[in-house]
Amino acid sequence: MLTSSLACKHPPVVLQFTQAFRAIDSLRMQGFTVDHLEMDGYTRPTLTVQYDHRCRAYQQSGRAVRYSHGVDHRGRFEKYQFQQNQCRIIWEVR
Known part of the structure; x- marks a missing residue:
């Protein structure tokens, strides 16, 4: 699990970091690869996240x-896109 100690x-920023770290952990456990956080x-x-078969399954x-x-x-x-842990999860299909 990713951890953070911020002063x-x-x-709202601290809350967003917490939400994002939880989402990243959850996505990693599901096999997704997170490329970028905004x-x-x-x-x-x-x-x-990187587009792969998991993304395709979510689409279908x-x-x-x-x-x-x-x-x-x-x-x-x-x-x-979909939502997880109060975060927006996105990818692009080419």
């Missing part, structure tokens, strides 16, 4: 929902 005078102290922490079961799709300089893409 911070901004309680926090600002106000909105829900967002964790980006309806546990994750598509929130974006389009075409950019790298080609077609879809973005999916």
